[in-house]
Amino acid sequence: MFYREAGDFKKTYAEDNQTFPLRVDRWAYYLVLVIAFGAVPFFINNWWANAAIIPFLVWAIASLGLNILGGYCGQISLGSGGFMAVGAYSAYKLMTSFPDLNMFIVVLISGAITALVGMLFGLPSLRIKGFYLAVATLAAQFFLVWMFNKFSWFYNNSASGQIHAPTRSVFGYEVTGATATAPAKYLFCLVLVVLFAWIARNLTRGRIGRSWMAIRDMDIAAEIIGVNPLKTKLTAFGVSSFYIGVAGALFFTVYLGDVEVGEAFGIQKSFLLIFMVIIGGLGSILGSFIGAGFLVLMPLLLKYIMAEKLGFPTDIAAHLEFVIIGFLIMLTLVLEPHGIAQLWRVAKQKLRLWPFPH
């Protein structure tokens, strides 16, 4: 009844091709942006920022990155944790070597360094596909974590082997370190999330995105159309690693502050990211956000319900949380193998026809 394209005429190809073709969707999108930038910073407190919103934003960037590689270009990567570590350690070295550098620039350079590393580990993708590529990228995961442990140059020879984010600011507001305020950290991450989501949408809607999807769907046919497989796959690895590197840098600098590489960027982080992308929806920008939201916010909610409302002991609540999350993952995959984004797509389709069934 309300969710219709009727009367919403498209006069140019650009209008037909816009991200939110329906007026209602556009308004909803602008409303979310206005609330995120205009209202949330005034209400956000430390607990919400550190427990929910900042990890959600950071994982959303990482999830966008892995979705570009896995969902759009069809290359499986199990090396995300290692690539996040590259972003984190790059940010650490940059912050300690150039204390006056703007944090935005630190984060972007960390992303660029990770992109180079990612392309290096993406080279085997020309020859190997599917599970075999997953195993090859697994090597990246273990090698990178080993490297950051082994060579003390990366952690500036600190006795503990950990890296610690010093206080740095953007335009006079501290965004890292113990004294940074929640709104500043939140806005810093939010700007990057919006920027990267917008870039991801632009890249995937045009020539480059179509070449990625062509390689994903039928690489032989892509090649006879003129798509260079190596170049295309490496671009996907590069862009994806850039995102994951930025996420890693934020994860360390803004979210954790102190990092021990094996603990913070181990193989479980790679798997967590893959779960996010698959549950959210492969090949969907919205899906990346849904996946990150699901796996960051759901444990919080469960913890709250079980520990606060039902009064379970903490250790039992913690274990049950794993069981329930695992069950929810399976349930989602059985009900909709294409992720929650697909459920949303189906719901929208139904809404367009509502109240008629067909």
Added chain:
Amino acid sequence: MSAAESYVTPDGRTIGGTVLEMKNITLRFGGVVAIKDISFDIREGEIRAIIGPNGAGKSSMLNVMNGFYHPQEGEVWFHGQKRKPMKPYQIAKQGIARTFQNIALFKGMSTLDNIMTGRFNHMKTNMFLQMIWKGPAEREEAENREIVEHVIDFLEIQAIRKTPVGALPYGLQKRVELGRALAAQPKLLLLDEPMAGMNVEEKEDMSRFILDVNDEFGTTIALIEHDMGVVMDISDRVVVMDYGAKIGDGTPDEVINNQAVIDAYLGVEHE
């Protein structure tokens, strides 16, 4: 072969000079000889058919033309120049497009996106312009969309523009694949069994599209087909292959009266 002179066909199309020339092509897979010393040419504006029984080496020939296979002996000349061994995507950039015997569409994409992918070689904006989108990238997208919309109109698939191709029936998928090849505006279009598995009506549609493509855009077409009636009706010249060797070459009338062709392909001669 000397430079061919152009002539006008009875139905008023102009056949120009040689576009692609295969010279003494031999292709071996280990001990199996797939193509034995075959030479033929394809001239500008013509519809050239390659026919032969199963396993004659027709598809291998097409794969040599667009660079999937590299022949052990022989030369490929394209637009008067000897072609160096190239990757398929480099050959695509030279202006050779093709369709596949088994449909090779991008299943996860819409009809529109599939055909837009065919424009890949004509789109030039770099990654940074693509990231910003507003400006050159969006303009280029709209320009190419217009060409794609012409192809969509031409093939009469407006209604399925935004449908994922995986959900389409077979005949329409074949048509979308032809559209994707056409969107590249190729100098030479290779069709590998464009009518395989179609019913009579779909075959008639497809024949009409092939003739119209050739007539309206002047596209040179080389096609492999099993339906003899179709081949004899639409092609200007026919190459006949059997067991990797060429056994006939000429107009449909010449080929159909060629004794070697009758023996090998059409079977026993009728009275």
